[in-house]
Amino acid sequence: MSEHIVSVRVYFAIFLALLVGTALTVVAAFVDFPWRFNTIVALTIASIKATLVVLYFMHVRYSPRLVWVIVASALFWMGILFAFTFSDYLTRGWLSIGY
Amino acid sequence: MIESHATTQDVHGHPALQHHFENMEQQREAGTIGMWVFLVTELMFFGGMFLAYALYRSQFPAAFASASNHLDITLGAVNTAVLIVSSFTMALAVYFTQVGKLRPQIICLILTLVLGVTFLGIKAVEYHEKYTDRLIPGHLIPSAPFGPDAHALHLLPGATLPQVEMFYWIYFAMTGMHALHMIIGAGLLTFLIIYSIKGRFDPEYHGPVEIIGLYWHFVDIVWIFLFPLLYLLGRHFEHG
Amino acid sequence: MQPIESFEVPAPSKVNYINAQYGLKSWLLTKDHKRIALLYLGSITFFFFIGGIYALMIRLELLTPQGDLLQSTTYNKVFTQHGIIMIFFFLIPSIPATLGNFLIPMMIGAKDLAFPRINLLSWYIYMLGGIVTIYALLAGGVDTGWTFYTPFSTTFSNSYVVAAGLGIFINGFSSILTGLNFIVTIHTMRAPGMTWFRMPLFLWSHYATSLIMILGTPVIAITILLLAFERLSGVGIFNPALGGDPVLFQHLFWFYSHPAVYIMILPAMGVISELVANFSRKNIFGYSFVAFSSLAIAVFGFLVWGHHLFVASQSVYAGMIFSFLSFAVAIPSAIKVFNWTATLYKSSISYDTPMLYALGFIGLFTIGGMTGLFLASLAVDVHLSDTYFVVAHFHYIMVGGALMGYLGGLHYWWPKISGRMYPEGWGRFSALVIFVGFNLTFLPQFVAGYLGMPRRYHAYPPEFQVFNVLSTAGASILGFGMLIPAIYFVWSMRYGKHAEANPWHLPGLEWRTQSPPLTENFEVTPIVTWEAYEFAPPEETEVVGKFGPELERI
């Protein structure tokens, strides 16, 4: 098994995309979106940027399945930490302690 | 891929092959997977702080927005760009090692290091601003305990100073941990540069460049999230 | 039938990993996983005896209801330090860092772990963490309980919380690096032919343990770090006076500390799988179920931490989710117990010391696991949480489970580790003493707990005295029982009978090399052509009863 060598052109394209993403997120931050879309937009852009870095700069796209599994499990466990902790905080009001 | 190991001893014993590995391929693979597993650990390490951030942001939205708006968005954005460029040069360094071009490899590594140090320098400027504004939480700095000028902060309605202090506590915890990782990364890069100049790496043996690259990109990713979360999420209140 | 004696074992050479090099330096700078395992063995034993002394102090104090032997501040420090030392410096590294370190490369036919230098580094980190913690103990001690609940630990405690926390923080990295090393080793270093499903179950359970180590430990690390900074600087994420939330600390703490229980018990389960199979000369019944139950425990173990917060003002609905999942995590453990028991069916059981520990483990772990259901059960937990019932339950898991597994494994592999046999008669005797002493110590605590005796009480109402007297009596027997192996293991290193390469006549890879092994474990990299626990050739496999085609050989 020999490793895949990513070409300079791909690296450069990703690099440009990251810079554009950064500019975009700064601009978007000053627009007053309704509801919580400011947060959603900012996090979506950040996630896309992070995905690009992971897939290309970190070569996951060309890596064996084990690496995919490792990355996926990392996200999964982060999800557990967040989801289960918030399952406490978000449901606290459901059963009012009062009346 | 993982299942297949060469059953015979490696025919061309590379000088960098460690005795307990069968061949260079196995050694490189072990290093890469090891770094990935380590990055999982790192992610969970930051995860605890991201969780605390999410929780308190949802509880004190006004205070977090006010405190966040007081951060210097220009410096933050410039720093984001600096890190992205450094990630790019790091990726190129890996590429040039893979194809065996020594000079560009060394140049890219040095560029990455310089950009990393630039990031830390800008961060230091920001920290100093917080210091002069007395925004460093608690009595972390005994001579300048937390005590900002409330008017200068432009507190949004509903925000209180203790909640602003909470934001800065999380801000310093997260960016501080990130900066610590940058410092470690800079140390690792220095090691890479020295070894590159000595000509230790070649297309067959470039594991260290690759795995330190992985680490560097990971630290970049953390910042990609920290920047909007800490600097941007309250900006639209200024207009709305 | 293939007699096991016919396995090809190289003629014993005079050189082995112990006498390959001499001098203190050769030990302190070694990269050999077996030597590092011995370094761990020594330091872990040291911490175990410190923790044991604290345990005896606790039991002596509780002999009378008045709290007359120790002052309350001293007592609080003693039980805190008992917990910290035993959990972070004994139980968590015990089996993985000694037996795991020693055996994982040998069992997969590798020369060493993937990262020998990191392995050595993790021992130094462990020692550094240990030294910092011991400094905290000597300087004045810690009195927060091993759980470090805020805001007591951040604001109100006047003890060496930061130093102890720092010790645990440092020690965490040792755990992370060990786990990382194991995972990479198992993935990349297996000998040709050693497929995943040919691996001994010891490896599966260590793989699962390592997953928990790398995923959970960083969270406790950052939590303790935040706690320490909070204490030093007077600000806080966990400080209610500043709008912080003490329950967030409990969430973060238990996100690691509940799975940490599985870090302690899973390796012991792996040892028991080895013992049950090898001392009954039988392949494990339902190998793949036992293997996957380890992974299931590792994953589900992360979903149940909230059962420590049923009365901590956690949302009732979150409590229900956590309770449900806590019941679910009991199932893989039950599967293991049933499969171990079924393995013994129509087997050939020897009564050697390791097997006695294994049988004891299965019984005690069943009690420990079943009483866990009481605590997963919401309404009963409301009554039982923070009582002695909890104390009894987790000691059944930690001592009755993890410690029994550790001792069983140590006896089993002692000939390989030291090249000497331990005295069998003394071994059986001490196993019996420990079993009796243990049950006498902790069985009465279940009753005291349901009667309402709260834990961490320095003085207690007199009606609980009878249970405490029984407990203390048991603890002294248990303490005595622990001294016997400590003495004869040391004795055997010099005077014990020389061990053959394969004294138990077993098929595992670690027995197919000399005792003690060479530095590189095997003279040539082995090629594995057999299944795990293959005592008899595959064509001899019996098909039990009338299980149809769904029955498959694994």
Added chain:
Amino acid sequence: MQGWLPLVPESASTFSWQVDALYFYLSGVTLFFVLLISAVLIFFTIRYRRRTPYEIPRPIAGSHKLETLWTVIPFVIAMTMFGWGARIYFEQYKPPQNAIEVYVVGKQWMWKLQHATGQREINELHVPVGRKIKLIMTSEDVVHDFFVPAFRTKADVVPGRYTTLWFEATKPGKYHLFCAEYCGMNHSGMIGSVYVMEPREFDNWLAGNTGSSTPAAAGQQLYQTLGCASCHGANGEGGRGPTLAGLFGRPTQLEGGQTITADEAYIRESILNPGAKIVAGFTPIMPTFQGQVTEDQLVQILAFIKSLPGGTRAQGAQGTASPGASPAASTPAASPASSPAGSPTGNVR
């Protein structure tokens, strides 16, 4: 009832027998499986002991049927335990209507309690038999836990927020009260007694202990001195701030569309962190009272707000409490006996 060696503590609340029943079920299942496993282990160990040193038993691969069996059966049993436990738990933590309210403040290392009718107690709680009692609890310092084994219930007492606990005693007597969450040096000394009394006795006890003003009366005074009245109106009728009269227990529309029920936790939060949840149509101009009111005082303001008339739900506690207590409620004068409402460093031992 107490035999030679008791296996269960005294039963003195409506929960006791429910929890005990589940406990016995769990114990039965545990005993069954422990005995089963042990018996099989011992039988196999003797029956299949090694008879000759070289014997090799025939391998058995395993059985999917058996695996399925011993996965499904324990799971089903576990689910019965879960369902049963969850049902009682929900009951235990769902506060009842029309309960007698008692305010509990934990501090290192004592319990301070105050009845809605004004009586203060330290480390003791007197309650009537056969009535639902609701404890509204908070802590001045660290996490404590209010635990009465005879009632089979407990709850953490957390600084910075309210937790509740309720029970209905069924048997007169004196029962242990423990702090069950480790709280520092004198944790094991943070104990006391719960006295369950016949209703008539309890009325007598109340009548003989009318020392302090009621929490509501003290709260009214605080309401004036802290300046709440300037925005919320002298009688909570509202003004620049939202109406408080009748607020308690009602759904409240918040800025941003969310609706919540105005319970103890919400009122507490609104005093200490006014910006967190803003009532629809108001601007967040209220300053925080964090650090300016003690836990005791918060409880009193809360009691006052609850007592304001006009709600859909009349203030259950006061309405149904003993008749002898109502005159005391009208005298706002603080009692000389107990320095009222705890100065923060008040009566530390």
